[in-house]
Amino acid sequence: xxxxxxxxxxxxxxxxxxxxxxxxxxxxxxxxxxxxxxxxxxxxxxxxxxxxxxxxxxxxxxxxxxxxxxxxxxxxxxxxxxxxxxxxxxxxxxxxxxxxxxxxxxxxxxxx
Amino acid sequence: xxxxxxxxxxxxxxxxxxxxxxxxxxxxxxxxxxxxxxxxxxxxxxxxxxxxxxxxxxxxxxxxxxxxxxxxxxxxxxxxxxxxxxxxxxxxxxxxxxxxxxxxxxxxxxx
Numbered sequence: 419x420x421x422x423x424x425x426x427x428x429x430x431x432x433x434x435x436x437x438x439x440x441x442x443x444x445x446x447x448x449x450x451x452x453x454x455x456x457x458x459x460x461x462x463x464x465x466x467x468x469x470x471x472x473x474x475x476x477x478x479x480x481x482x483x484x485x486x487x488x489x490x491x492x493x494x495x496x497x498x499x500x501x502x503x504x505x506x507x508x509x510x511x512x513x514x515x516x517x518x519x520x521x522x523x524x525x526x527x528x529x530x
Numbered sequence: 531x532x533x534x535x536x537x538x539x540x541x542x543x544x545x546x547x548x549x550x551x552x553x554x555x556x557x558x559x560x561x562x563x564x565x566x567x568x569x570x571x572x573x574x575x576x577x578x579x580x581x582x583x584x585x586x587x588x589x590x591x592x593x594x595x596x597x598x599x600x601x602x603x604x605x606x607x608x609x610x611x612x613x614x615x616x617x618x619x620x621x622x623x624x625x626x627x628x629x630x631x632x633x634x635x636x637x638x639x640x641x
Binding site for chain 2: 422451453458459460461462463466474476506508509510515516517518519520521522523524526
């Protein structure tokens with residue numbers, strides 16, 4: 419049973435560009451959450467998707483958007499990249515209304 | 531959302547028991563306490579969760595006093611592989627509130 423998978427593993431982009439990160443949830447899970455983790459900090463909640471709808475959102479600008487597909491996989495899109503967007507982006511899956519989340523290995527995004 | 535406070539870092543020798551205390555003075559009646567572990571360049575991993583008194587699993591124990599304003603994660607006989615960042619989180623189990631991570635406690639296990 420595969421756990422949460424994310425792609426790509428690493429990514430280097432230039433300021434102003436756009437990026438799309440992908441996540442496949444753990445088998446049987448229907449909810450996907452995205453987190454941003456800067457170096458030396460704890461993960462910060464970006465948003466959560468359930469039934470292809472954004473269910474909750476953290477304190478992130480509209481440049482951060484997402485999507486959930488019928489198979490529960492999800493994408494995180496970031497437009498107009500800033501140097502400060504450099505971070506580890508984590509995807510976590512769970513069953514709806516469950517506090518226990520399973521995290522993927524993350525995508526390391528570097529913006530130059 | 532109840533805020534948590536943990537020590538920034540701790541050091542321990544292999545084979546010792548490690549206790550990491552988390553303060554959560556504003557914990558709500560419906561809130562549970564959950565601990566996650568994170569190794570470098572990996573996502574956090576669920577360790578243990580509890581509401582009151584004591585919870586034990588194959589990895590750790592969680593002690594919660596009656597007032598629930600703090601909790602202690604206990605790791606028995608740590609090994610080098612337990613070197614990681616440990617996060618204490620507080621929230622209800624509805625999933626209606628997102629996980630709020632602080633900076634965690636960086637545990638270094640020394641041979």
